[in-house]
Amino acid sequence: MLLHYLLLLTTPWFLPPDWLTPHEKSGGQETATYQECISYYEQLDQAYEEVKLFTYGLTDSGRPLHLVVISLDRDFEVQSLRQRNKRLVLVQNGIHPGEPEGIDASMMLARDYMQQKDLRASLQNVVLLIIPVYNVDGALNRNRTSRANQNGPASYGFRGNARNLDLNRDYIKTDSRNARTFTQIFQEWQPDIFVDTHTSNGADYQHVMTLIATQKDKLASPLKNYLTQNLLPALEDGMEKAKFPMAPYVNTKGATPETGLLGFMDSPRYSSGYTALFNTIGFVTETHMLKPFDQRVKATYAFLELMVKMVNQDAARIADARSQANQAVLTQTNFPLNWVLDTTQADKVKFRGYRGKYKPSEVSGLPRLYYDRKAAFTKNIPYYNTFRATTVITKPKAYVVPQAWGEVIARLQLNNVTMEQLPVDTELEVELYHITDYQTAQRPYEGHYLHRDVQVRPEKRKLLFYRGDYLIYLNQPANRYLVETLEPQAVDSFFNWGFFDAILEQKEYFSDYVFEDVAAELLKNNPPLRQQHDAWKKANPEQAKSAQSNLDFIYRHSPYYEPSHLRYPIARIL
Known part of the structure; x- marks a missing residue:
């Protein structure tokens, strides 16, 4: 009895919670499951008033998307935070749940901000937002084998979501419920x-961490200057001091990195390309697949901690640069849509690699590439990261989007585009595009047959629009988003993703034997058409031998040809 009494005196009323994450408990060998991750943040929410776990809309798995907000002064109201000029950093984890370093690093970092006083200073001017697991669906589809090239963890999630979509190709097209909730x-x-936290595939090298930054040439000048002159150098220096020296994402010019690295053009289908449309600087961390998992988690932790520290330090500078960029986009006239890498310009970057060599394959007997880890090197190599615009358009005063295209309108509304509906049927003077040429992929890509290399012919005319059609003026923060989705030539336009494929089909045609007489009358009574037909036959002698081709040419240049065929339905008011 005496022993029991003594134990009661020395035992607290409740045991302190176990703050070790599943990753730490496993000695760095495992990653948290989806439920373990969410439960951990629920525990943080209950223990600390500075942490709040929000539940947003559903994902394709039927489970909600969560957002963790860490605010030292316990302010979780967006408008209030903006008024108080707080800088917001959003970290997204688990878009590819087989690449889970960010999931575990963010859990540890969120805890340490609460429990380590020296870290809290980095949150004086910053509110940290964390999406614990974005691809909830893929995280639930746990396995040990789908990442054949990766060194751990013991088990992990799957790249595809519940609809087998790669969510890092879904930001503009927004097919998944995950993407709609993220938006x-x-x-x-x-x-x-x-x-956005990831793990890379590809070459072997010494770096644990490589990095993709929003393509600098796409950014407004104030943001570009801050990124290239201040933030990136500081991140590189800080990661070097943390013993995780960084290199740019390893996209090689030749077979091995020594030939040089190529910059990555993050179009709006990707996370950082989408965020750039709204003047948010984006980063994609890429830890190296062959490094031990615990090292990859530590490198991600170091990067995230450093990023928050830098944003806290540069809070006023970031606010100013972003304010200038937001103001500039309101009046910007010309918008680049497509880009090409300029291989005549290169910087030098310090790269820590292994010598690439060849030896006979034990499988095929043919020469195969391998990296000799006994032949490590550190040297400056070329980095080609300058892009130039190949397509530039002048924005219209406004777009007119017919209400019939509901899928497009829903995406515009989701992205806070300001629109007004016509109160009555209205005839407007507009510019219309006719699609004169395009190429289509032969295989599906993320649920679509993508178009590319779109050519258009503009035409000015009066057209009747109906009550309820949408008028969108380009004097708003979403200007760049609008141009890059509604101009069909843009690489990730809604046209290229197939949202307007119905206009590529004819709905009416002709019977040859009937139209023969009609075509003859058209040629007889329309000398300009006859001249066009003669010129066509001279320019296309092989097609001219086909009776069908002759009739088709005359039909397409006659009043009988439907005007909506190949006519892009979104009009431009100039």
């Missing part, structure tokens, strides 16, 4: 900096 979060909070 809601992004547009509500409008972060200043965005980080």
